[in-house]
Amino acid sequence: MRETGMKNTVPARIGVFSATRRQVLGFGLAVAGAAALNVVPGFSLLASAQASAPDAAQRIADHFSSVKTMTGEFVQFGPRGEQTGGKFFLERPGKIRFNYDGSSNFRVVSDGNSVVILNQKMRTSDLYPLSKTPLKLLLSDRIDLSGGKVTNIKQEDDLTTIQLSDKSVFGNARITMMFDPKSYELRQWTITDAQGKDTTVMIFNTKQGVALSDDLFKIDYTRNREWNEKKSSR
Secondary structure, three states, X not given: OOOEEXXXXXXXXXXXXXXXXXXXXXXXXXXXXXXXOOOOOOOOOOOOOEOOOOHHHHHHHHHHHHOOXXXXXXEEEOOOOOEEEEEEEEEOOOEEEEEEOOOOOEEEEEEOOEEEEEEOOOOEEEEEEHHHOOHHHHHOOOOXXXXXXXXXXXXXXXXXXXXXXXXXXXXXXXXXXXXXXOOOOEEEEXXXXXXXXXXXXXXXXXXXXXXXXXXXXOOOHHXXXXXXXXXXXX
């Protein structure tokens, strides 16, 4: 497959971060925003939902959808300003893996059906349906902006921002994606949970069209069940 590299690099102020369980769970709670049922969202939409998206925005979404595999580094910014980082691997449709820096050995993995937040050191494994998380929109085979999913589009000279939500799937959570309007490259995304708290992931040093092992996206469901059974019996 063809391999291309983005020229963007992480800002100099950002160094190497070591994730804590609270920080990774903050990302997980944002991912699983729809699990917080019956919670009134603490935000107002920036614009009313649109039945159809501008052609320029759909072209950007189609370009990103055409990227079937991607690797790179990421920096995550949590709701309280906490910062973590690591490496990520993406394979469309539905698969992504975040390997967090540090000795805690945190992993967030989607295998196309489920998303797991894994702490091997503490032997905890939190599992969520991918279909009930905003990551479903990010990882879809085609990012479809029709049908009222678009809640806001902002086009600037150096950035195109597309905000998506789907209440029928994951409630009041939403995802905001930011693209380079010239190269159509994804720069970052923000997941807003049902309480209006943001978790932002900025990606850099990315490569597209890379060959990835299926093992990267495997979830050990047996271990997940065993660890949770032990946790519940304590």
